[in-house]
Amino acid sequence: MGYIIPPYLKYKTVSVAEFQRIYRESISDVFSFWMREAEHLIWRVKPNRAFDGRVWFPDGVLSPYENILGRHRGTWVWDKVALLWEDEGGDVRAYTYSDLDKLVERMSGVLRALGVSRGDWVVFYAPPTPETLALMLASARIGAPFEPVFTGWGWYALARRIANRGPKLVVTVDAFPRKGKPVKTKDAVDRAVPESVKVLVVERMGVQTARRKNDVFLSEVEPEPAEEAAVESGHPLFGLHAGYRDGPKPVTHAAGGYLVQTFSTTRWIGVRPRDTYFCTVVPGWITGVTYLVFGPFMVGSTVVVYEGGPDYPQWDRWWSIVEKYAVTVLVTTAGAMRYLSKQDPSLLARHNMDTLRLIVTTAEPFDEESWKWTYYYVGTGRTPAVDSVPDRLSGRIPLIHAFIQTEMGTFFTGQLPNYVFTPLKVSSAGPPMPGFHLDVVDDEGRPVRGRPGRLVxxxxxxxLPLEPRVFDGLYDTGDLAVMDDDMYIFPLGRRDGVLKVNGYRISPGEIAEAIKVALGVEAVVDKVRDPMKFEAPVAAVRGQVRLEDVKRVVREYVGPIADLADVKAL
Structure with missing residues (x-):
């Protein structure tokens, strides 16, 4: 397959042979490699050991918050805009790093006043508003691990995640707007959260909500003093739930190793302090945590956060944000680009996006048609760069399709403009990033090239997650992929029955369980290919039940992201 060299990086591209030399050197001793990368963090106690078999940098002590926002105190970054937040209606709020630090300090005091201490879990079921983002950073500041739950999950899916974490506090909003109408997240929380658990309600829209004994509204809380916590490297920082065949399971990332890997990969993909950075993925997914809540703030970028969807009021909303805020780096999903490529081309053409210098996509395999549309139509721009020709849609800036997984914590494949940038290949997730020892193998564990195999x-x-089940000398990602002779990886999708719907990893077992709990019937859940969503769930049920009730239950209990494409009776 042919190489593509973006004009913007024509003079920074290295040969595949040079990359392979650097990569092989990095994986010949991954422990020394990552110890060198760990030197970029600020440690209260510098680690002397890389790995003890379970925890990275086990003798190190650090303040997570000092490494996220605090590292910029006293630098020019401190007085520049950290967060640009926009809602569906066009209301905008801007915070400098200094402003955001003050908000996080206040939210730390709110958490402390509500009884949250170091080691207590906080679960979020809320959109990315300045207050909820500050509360996540505040959790990290006081040493309280948190889990953001995607608001597209239904109440039953939320209840399972809350039960697994046993949080001291659940954070939600009264409601948030979606296409001009309120989504009442508080209603789902009332069904999912035990009466004994305290709920903090951020008054986002001011709508009337039921009030339970342990509900507290943000405006009513008087903050208490809250010290910034220094924690051991292995202290849990945050967690998510990842979809497996039989159901979602917790994945917990430790502070030290995760922040080392996040800071490194964010810099490697080319994010810089002077960037205006727009990530369209919300924190309920690993991309939204690593590359919205943590990574760009660690680097010192200006982070654009948009609360709504890409299609309101029209399908050019993201393009208008790129133009309005002079966005330089766009991080999004392959599925989103597929949807956008099918819209009226004039919606894209009306916007000048010449400020863009990098597009990063992730979450699912990237079909050739959508990849080319993104590279040539979105990425060419109006102004030539080096030898780009806008009138011919020649392409101008790099389109990096990077592979990520909840268990891996960050991108672990893809070209690196700030490290080793190799030529692009259509639909490829690029080669492995340095420090990640990847391979594609057959069922006997033998390396295979040019044909599908297991990505390991x-x-x-x-x-590395704190759950010991993840790695026992080899980690099988559960994905099918092809690795070519240049070590470029072409993801093909899950091979273990887990669904990939619009980039979301969904457990068929969770859908089947919801059907059984709600309707008392057994169900078999499978997947079918979908031209827009990549995959969609289907179900076959055994028992006397109306098929339309099955669809209704899945939407209500699991969430609209798990909408069934078809239901049949066994």
């Missing part, structure tokens, strides 16, 4: 990781990585 052969050595531990710093963001």
């Amino acid at each position: 990781v052969k050595a531990p990585w710093p963001a």
Whole structure:
């Protein structure tokens, strides 16, 4: 397959042979490699050991918050805009790093006043508003691990995640707007959260909500003093739930190793302090945590956060944000680009997006048609760069399709403009990033090239989850992929029955369980290919039940992201 060299990086591209030399050197001793990367963090106690078999940098102590926002105190970054937030209606709020730090300090005091201490879990079921983002950073500041739950999950899916974490506090909003109408997240929380658990309600829209004994509204809380916590490297920072065949399971990332890997990969993909950075993925997914809540703030970028969807009031909303705020780096999903490529081309053409210098996509395989549309139509721009020709849609800036997983914590494949940038290949997720020992193997564990196999990781990585089930000398990602002779990886999708719907990893077992709990019937859940969503769930049920009730229950209990494409009776 042919190489594509973006004009913007024509003079920074290295040969595949040079990359392979650097990569092989990095995986020949992953522990020394990552110890060198760990030097970029600020440690209260500098680690002397890389890995003890379970935890990275086990003798190190650090303040997570100092490494996220605090590192910029006293620098020019401190007085520049950290967060640009826009809602569906066009209301905008801007916070400098200094402003955001004050808000986080206040929210730390709110958490402390509500009884949250170091080691207590906080679960979020809320959109990305300045207050909820500050509360997440505040959790990290006081040493309280948190889990953001995607608001597209239904109440039953939320209840399972809350039960698994046993949080001291659940954070939600009264409601948030979606296409001009309120989505009442508080209603789902009332069904999912035990009466004994305290709920903090951020008054986002001011709508009337039921009030339970342990509900507290943000405006009513008087903050208490809250010290910034220094924690051991292995202290849990945050967690998510990842979809498996039989149901979602917790994945917990430790502070030290995860932040080392996040800071490194964010810099490697080319994010810089002077960037205006727009990530369209919300924090309920790993991309939204790593590359919205943590990574760009660690680097010192200006982070654009949009609360709504890409299609309101029209399908050019994201393009208008790129133009309005002079966005330089766009991070999004392959599925989103597929949807946008099918819209009226004039919606894209009306916007000048010449400020863009990098597009990063992730979450699912990238079909050739959508990849080319993104590279040539979105990425060419109106102004030539080096030898780009806008009138011919020649392409101008790099389109990096990077592979990520909840268990891996960060991107672990893809070209790196700030490290080793190799030529692009259509639809490829690029080669492995340095420090990640990847391979594609057959069922006997033998490396295979040019044909499908199991994508595996052969050595531990710093963001290794605390759950021991994840890595026992080899990590099988559960994904099918092709690795070519240049070591470029072409993801093909899950091979273990887990669904990929619009980039979301969904457990068929969770859908089947919801049907059984709600309707008392057994169900078999499978997947079918979908031209827009990549995959969609289907169900076959055994028992006397109306098929339309099955669809209704899945939407209500699991969420609209798990909408069934078809239901049949067994």
